[in-house]
Amino acid sequence: MLQKANTATDFTVETRDVRLDYGELTAVDNVNLRITAGEIYGLVGPNGAGKTSLLKMLSNLIRPTYGEIFINGTDLAEDPWKVHREVGYMPDLSPVAPELKVWEFLEFFAAAYGIPRTERKQRVAECLEQVKMTEHREAFGKGLSRGMMQRVVLAKTLIPHPRILILDEPASGMDPLARINLKRILVELGREGITSIVSSHILTELGDMCTSLGIMHKGALVRSGDKASLLIDHPVHTRTLSILSRHSDKDAETVVSILNSSEHVADVARQDMVFVLSFSGDEEAEADLLKELILAEIKVTSFSRESASMEDVLIKLVSPLEDVDVVSLQDIAEEQAHD
Ligand SMILES: Nc1ncnc2c1ncn2[C@@H]1O[C@H](COP(=O)(O)OP(=O)(O)O)[C@@H](O)[C@H]1O
Ligand SMILES: [Mg+2]
Incomplete structure (x- = not known):
């Protein structure tokens, strides 16, 4: 049978x-x-x-x-x-x-x-x-x-x-x-x-x-x-970058411009002098970024790697299935600029 x-x-x-x-x-x-x-x-x-x-x-x-x-x-x-x-x-x-x-x-x-x-x-x-x-x-x-x-x-x-x-x-x-x-x-x-x-x-x-x-x-x-x-299957790499808190605004600007020019950095969130990055590069790319920051005389105190948290994975898996669209803050800002 x-x-x-x-x-x-x-x-x-x-x-x-x-x-x-x-x-x-x-x-x-x-x-x-x-x-x-x-x-x-x-x-x-x-x-x-x-x-x-x-x-x-x-x-x-x-x-x-x-x-x-x-x-x-x-x-x-x-x-x-x-x-x-x-x-x-x-x-x-x-x-x-x-x-x-x-x-x-x-x-x-x-x-x-x-x-x-x-x-x-x-x-x-x-x-x-x-x-x-x-x-x-x-x-x-x-x-x-x-x-x-x-x-x-x-x-x-x-x-x-x-x-x-x-x-x-x-x-x-x-x-x-x-x-x-x-x-x-x-x-x-x-x-x-x-x-x-x-x-x-x-x-x-x-x-x-x-x-x-x-x-x-x-x-x-x-x-x-x-x-x-x-x-x-669902990598969500993040890096947390801290630089010395006795900073000048110029330092912060330099960091932002270096991060923005890196092909491996997608999103940057910043709180004071702590930057959280979505980073797609490998270890060498990470070392290169660190080197660039140091050559620009940025006093980096820590640069740490976090693997995807289970929460990140869940959000990635489930959010495309939700009926409501996920609207980013940037989208809202752009919409308001158009009004
Ligand atoms: N005895 C029941 N009669 C009718 N609906 C039920 C009954 N038990 C659960 N449900 C419904 O089925 C769905 C799944 O419930 P449940 O299996 O308890 O989910 P979970 O354990 O993940 O919270 C829910 O919408 C719940 O309201
Ligand atoms: Mg239950």
């Missing part, structure tokens, strides 16, 4: 033309997602982009209106129970019982998951270790910080040995330390072959946590791939 031959897939998660309609509204549109085992995949997009809807379909909590989902090569529609055992879903708001101790809460769920009585303590201990909460096993739910609560819920999600973890907005409201802890946990789980899919509406929450990224916008998966190639 042709259809059967077509179902083989090497990906841990694969969707084909997946769509989800809520009545008239198409929340997820034509999504083709491919995720390899052990990855930490970040799903980024503004509120309403369709992230939760997509993640719920992967977790078999909502059925797609159209399209197919494969989990470890199995068609979700054909064997939903196998898939159900392999995917652990952690919703965005998931409470911990306030009056239970951490281990009591987890043993309760171990029982609910059908772990035999003689194995429950062991399994709970393993999961607590995986989320680095062993030393807090006696704490009550109500006494936990937000980050710790999240880790307990993660431990709960790990109990039935899922191969794929789906975490919807786990980092929202987390402090930076809690985020670093979460990252460490997911990296370690990745080494055991557990794939994580993590969503956020804030790119910087996920930027350094993930190995690959998908960007969702109005139901569509706009881009998907490993993080490094996403950045290489």
Whole structure:
């Protein structure tokens, strides 16, 4: 059968033309997602982009209106129970019982998951270790910080040995330390072959946590791939140039004229004697520019390079898709000059 031959897939998660309609509204549109085992995949997009809807379909909590989902090569529609055992879903708001101790809460769920009585303590201990909460096993739910609560819920999600973890907005409201802890946990789980899919509406929450990224916008998966190639495909190089603050206006003019005459400088933003440049040249071009400034007796105190931030990449990817035109300040100034 042709259809059967077509179902083989090497990906841990694969969707084909997946769509989800809520009545008239198409929340997820034509999504083709491919995720390899052990990855930490970040799903980024503004509120309403369709992230939760997509993640719920992967977790078999909502059925797609159209399209197919494969989990470890199995068609979700054909064997939903196998898939159900392999995917652990952690919703965005998931409470911990306030009056239970951490281990009591987890043993309760171990029982609910059908772990035999003689194995429950062991399994709970393993999961607590995986989320680095062993030393807090006696704490009550109500006494936990937000980050710790999240880790307990993660431990709960790990109990039935899922191969794929789906975490919807786990980092929202987390402090930076809690985020670093979460990252460490997911990296370690990745080494055991557990794939994580993590969503956020804030790119910087996920930027350094993930190995690959998908960007969702109005139901569509706009881009998907490993993080490094996403950045290489969309370079936004900037350089920050600072010159000595005891400057004269003449110095500033000289700097501006040198920058403007460089073929590698596109935009220049200036605040006092700090200049931020969009720079397209290589290292040699950078050194040449610096040399030129110094020969003109400009006292450069620093000249630093920043690679594209994830925010820059997102803006570049999404802004052409927006319905509204992005108007630059220069356009406005030109328009006013014409009036
Ligand atoms: N149960 C529902 N019924 C109707 N519309 C919904 C439902 N859930 C979500 N939506 C709509 O679907 C779109 C995508 O929502 P959602 O998947 O929650 O996006 P995200 O998680 O990226 O914020 C939004 O426009 C939202 O209002
Ligand atoms: Mg959501």
